[in-house]
Amino acid sequence: MLLLFAAGVGTAGFRHQEYRIPLLPGEQQTVWQVEARIEYTALGGPTQIFLTLPPEQTGFRLLEGTGAAPGFGFDVDRNAEQRRAHWTKRHAEGQQALFYSLPVVEDPAQIVEPIPPGALIPPRWDEPYLTAARQVIDSLLPITADAHSMAVQLVNLMTSTPADQNMSLLKDRYDDPELLARLLTTAGIPARSVQVLLLEDGRRRQALMEHVQVWQGDRWRLYHPTTGPVPDSEKLLLWQTETPAVFEVIGGTSSRVTFSMISQDRSMLELAEESREPGFALSLYSLPIAEQGMFKLIMLLPVGALVVVFMRILVGVRTSGTFMPVLIALAFLQTDLLPGLASFILVVAFGLLIRSYLSSLNLLLVARIATLVILVIGIISVFSVVSYQLGLIGGLTITFFPMIILAWTIERMSIIWEEEGPKEVLLQGGGSLLVATLAFLLMDVGLVRHLAFNFPELHLAILALVMVIGRYTGYRLLELRRFASFEPR
Amino acid sequence: MNWISPWRLRRIGVLGMNRRNVAYISRYNDRSNYPLVDNKLKTKLMARKVGLRVPELLHTISTQHEIEDIAELLEHLNSFVIKPAQGSGGKGILVIRGRRPEGYVKSSGGIVDIAGIKRHLTNTISGLHSLGGRPDVAIIESLVETTDAFEAVSFEGVPDIRLIVFQGFPVMGMLRLATRESDGKANLHQGAVGVGLDIGTGQAIAAVQHNRLVRQHPDTNADLSRIQVPNWSSLLRLAASSYEATRLGYLGCDIVIDRHQGPLLLELNARPGLSIQIANNEGLLPRLRQVEALDSPFMSVQERVQEAMSWFGRSAGSGQEELWQGTEGQPATG
Ligand SMILES: Nc1ncnc2c1ncn2[C@@H]1O[C@H](COP(=O)(O)OP(=O)(O)O)[C@@H](O)[C@H]1O
Numbered sequence: 056m057l058l059l060f061a062a063g064v065g066t067a068g069f070r071h072q073e074y075r076i077p078l079l080p081g082e083q084q085t086v087w088q089v090e091a092r093i094e095y096t097a098l099g100g101p102t103q104i105f106l107t108l109p110p111e112q113t114g115f116r117l118l119e120g121t122g123a124a125p126g127f128g129f130d131v132d133r134n135a136e137q138r139r140a141h142w143t144k145r146h147a148e149g150q151q152a153l154f155y156s157l158p159v160v161e162d163p164a165q166i167v168e169p170i171p172p173g174a175l176i177p178p179r180w181d182e183p184y185l186t187a188a189r190q191v192i193d194s195l196l197p198i199t200a201d202a203h204s205m206a207v208q209l210v211n212l213m214t215s216t217p218a219d220q221n222m223s224l225l226k227d228r229y230d231d232p233e234l235l236a237r238l239l240t241t242a243g244i245p246a247r248s249v250q251v252l253l254l255e256d257g258r259r260r261q262a263l264m265e266h267v268q269v270w271q272g273d274r275w276r277l278y279h280p281t282t283g284p285v286p287d288s289e290k291l292l293l294w295q296t297e298t299p300a301v302f303e304v305i306g307g308t309s310s311r312v313t314f315s316m317i318s319q320d321r322s323m324l325e326l327a328e329e330s331r332e333p334g335f336a337l338s339l340y341s342l343p344i345a346e347q348g349m350f351k352l353i354m355l356l357p358v359g360a361l362v363v364v365f366m367r368i369l370v371g372v373r374t375s376g377t378f379m380p381v382l383i384a385l386a387f388l389q390t391d392l393l394p395g396l397a398s399f400i401l402v403v404a405f406g407l408l409i410r411s412y413l414s415s416l417n418l419l420l421v422a423r424i425a426t427l428v429i430l431v432i433g434i435i436s437v438f439s440v441v442s443y444q445l446g447l448i449g450g451l452t453i454t455f456f457p458m459i460i461l462a463w464t465i466e467r468m469s470i471i472w473e474e475e476g477p478k479e480v481l482l483q484g485g486g487s488l489l490v491a492t493l494a495f496l497l498m499d500v501g502l503v504r505h506l507a508f509n510f511p512e513l514h515l516a517i518l519a520l521v522m523v524i525g526r527y528t529g530y531r532l533l534e535l536r537r538f539a540s541f542e543p544r
Numbered sequence: 545m546n547w548i549s550p551w552r553l554r555r556i557g558v559l560g561m562n563r564r565n566v567a568y569i570s571r572y573n574d575r576s577n578y579p580l581v582d583n584k585l586k587t588k589l590m591a592r593k594v595g596l597r598v599p600e601l602l603h604t605i606s607t608q609h610e611i612e613d614i615a616e617l618l619e620h621l622n623s624f625v626i627k628p629a630q631g632s633g634g635k636g637i638l639v640i641r642g643r644r645p646e647g648y649v650k651s652s653g654g655i656v657d658i659a660g661i662k663r664h665l666t667n668t669i670s671g672l673h674s675l676g677g678r679p680d681v682a683i684i685e686s687l688v689e690t691t692d693a694f695e696a697v698s699f700e701g702v703p704d705i706r707l708i709v710f711q712g713f714p715v716m717g718m719l720r721l722a723t724r725e726s727d728g729k730a731n732l733h734q735g736a737v738g739v740g741l742d743i744g745t746g747q748a749i750a751a752v753q754h755n756r757l758v759r760q761h762p763d764t765n766a767d768l769s770r771i772q773v774p775n776w777s778s779l780l781r782l783a784a785s786s787y788e789a790t791r792l793g794y795l796g797c798d799i800v801i802d803r804h805q806g807p808l809l810l811e812l813n814a815r816p817g818l819s820i821q822i823a824n825n826e827g828l829l830p831r832l833r834q835v836e837a838l839d840s841p842f843m844s845v846q847e848r849v850q851e852a853m854s855w856f857g858r859s860a861g862s863g864q865e866e867l868w869q870g871t872e873g874q875p876a877t878g
């Protein structure tokens with residue numbers, strides 16, 4: 056039983072962790088729709104375009120992107136060090152525009168193990184830059200302690216006024232990011248220049264920015280070539296780290312890539328659904344919508360059953376029929392509690408009246424129930440019509456009660472009435488309604504519905520609970536009253 | 545509103561519904577034996593076969609055809625009882641205690657003619673009085689006449705004695721007296737009076753109605769503390785032998801005492817209720833445990849009855865007076 060419980064909760068926890076199926080309904084996450092736009096002029100022959108796609112990274116979860124363009128063949132090349140989108144066309148001429156759109160979820164829980172740098176290959180310098188670089192590094196070595204301080208000092212030196220002599224010489228020859236990376240590598244610190252995209256809502260036609268990533272022993276840290284370390288709060292999406300170019304066009308000229316993005320808040324559930332990861336393929340979402348709706352109800356049954364077991368075994372409430380209350384509660388889900396209760400009591404009361412007349416006819420059980428079903432239909436139609444005429448739309452909700460539940464309840468109640476008297480009818484009927492109401496209140500909680508449907512494995516835990524309660528041999532709550540007359544001795 | 549703490553209940557050793565179901569009924573009662581006790585006809589035939597005394601079975605009626613000829617069958621009977629084989633709670637029991645030129649005399653004194661009896665039989669076999677409305681068989685058996693000992697305390701109908709028989713040991717007993725409120729039926733929750741009985745002697749220990757201690761019968765005003773069940777040990781033997789007959793380890797035996805024939809087995813119950821503890825003002829658990837602790841199960845009926853009488857009997861007068869004392873007609877709870 057413990058095992059069952061652990062299995063249920065464990066699987067749910069695992070799926071939550073692994074596939075980001077939210078534990079709470081309506082949890083929101085920010086999603087960036089990032090769109091890369093590639094423009095170029097085709098030369099009139101076969102053409103191929105490569106666009107480097109961002110790597111998996113900490114803080115962002117990349118969903119499946121789309122890049123299909125009319126007339127172009129499209130696929131994603133996963134063999135390169137970084138994934139690349141790849142468009143191909145046999146014959147293209149003139150101005151072309153290709154789009155790749157990528158939903159990116161901001162997700163602090165997304166952690167990606169950093170890939171450590173390979174063996175450090177010191178860059179080659181030509182004279183006089185070698186000497187200048189040496190001197191810069193040597194001047195900084197005494198006042199730095201680690202990769203971070205070295206990077207900070209280098210950035211300071213690069214931006215200092217008046218400019219350092221060696222530095223201005225180097226800056227004439229190299230771009231800031233490249234220079235920073237080269238100097239660091241020469242100092243024995245793994246560093247590389249990378250392309251990042253600044254995420255800002257509503258921005259269009261943005262270009263990638265070049266930053267420098269410095270290895271700090273356990274992770275890569277991002278530095279801006281002129282302002283230094285980038286704070287974590289800045290929303291920078293790492294786009295390119297490995298391949299030499301962000302994009303590559305074969306068979307075209309005057310190419311350029313720009314980016315636009317918008318952010319939106321979406322429920323996590325929708326996202327999890329969209330990402331269609333294996334955890335979801337196994338879930339009920341793989342069913343057609345109509346069946347899903349039905350299962351949303353069915354998956355609530357165990358919750359109701361748990362309430363019944365609890366109320367009967369631990370509290371000692373008597374109900375008519377073991378799981379009748381659950382079915383009634385299910386009907387309440389569709390009618391809402393108060394109209395449901397009212398119409399239920401009304402119909403059953405009328406049914407009992409009719410039934411008492413039927414019993415004087417001495418019909419056999421089957422015929423009795425059949426007669427009752429027919430009459431219940433009659434009662435319901437009359438109620439519906441009357442309440443509609445009176446403008447009480449609530450009356451219509453009676454129709455949601457499964458006929459059989461009503462007929463059967465009436466039948467049960469009238470048997471109890473005859474066998475044990477009206478008091479027992481009130482007791483058991485009231486007990487049933489009480490349990491049904493409790494079950495309804497529980498099943499109506501959004502969180503419960505959400506969990507029951509999205510984590511079917513939690514039903515294992517319910518199963519375990521039911522079994523544990525089933526082995527309870529202590530006193531029921533109401534027995535403490537029943538046996539209250541025991542004399543102290 | 546009165547409540548008792550679970551710890552105190554446990555100290556007293558009161559058996560609760562959950563423990564009864566899990567630790568006794570499902571452990572000691574084999575489901576396949578249930579039909580034997582759920583059907584009074586089967587119980588009766590079985591009892592007859594193994595030699596347990598029961599009210600004599602006169603006729604069984606299962607078809608409409610047999611009902612047509614009923615007048616002939618009843619011709620030479622002065623008194624009889626009609627009941628559904630699968631009835632419960634006294635439903636559908638028609639007690640005829642005599643004949644008049646105009647018809648049959650019911651226990652309540654009313655008259656019913658032969659057409660009325662036929663109607664009752666038709667209803668019975670169609671399942672009107674039976675659990676779940678299943679078609680049923682009507683049993684016609686001989687009338688049990690109240691013994692002198694109960695004459696003063698009985699109200700409408702024969703009192704019956706419920707004994708809990710655990711693995712063949714009668715562990716607790718209670719006399720059930722119908723009241724006006726319970727409509728002549730001996731069901732405690734309908735307002736009948738339950739009188740706890742000393743297993744050792746058959747004397748009344750305490751009496752309850754609606755879970756409250758009482759001293760007098762609410763209708764006849766008879767003093768309940770003076771009740772002494774006659775033929776007590778033969779009654780216990782009858783109950784104890786029903787264990788061999790049914791193989792049900794946890795059994796409720798309903799026994800009536802006939803003026804002429806002595807104790808007769810009326811019906812058996814595989815799920816006997818728990819109110820008997822209230823009437824005895826004592827929990828069942830210590831007694832059940834005492835039987836469970838026993839490791840020689842092969843004891844004769846006689847040995848079991850004697851053991852039970854010495855184990856569960858109360859030495860005369862010890863504290864019992866007090867129980868009756870505080871009950872001068874008013875509730876004595878808490
Ligand atoms: N043969 C009988 N003679 C007299 N009274 C009877 C007889 N059988 C039943 N009764 C009365 O009817 C009551 C209920 O009978 P019982 O056989 O126990 O049926 P039930 O299962 O409905 O309780 C008994 O307590 C007794 O008072």
Ligand SMILES: [Mg+2]
Binds near residue numbers: 633798
């Ligand atoms: Mg009975």
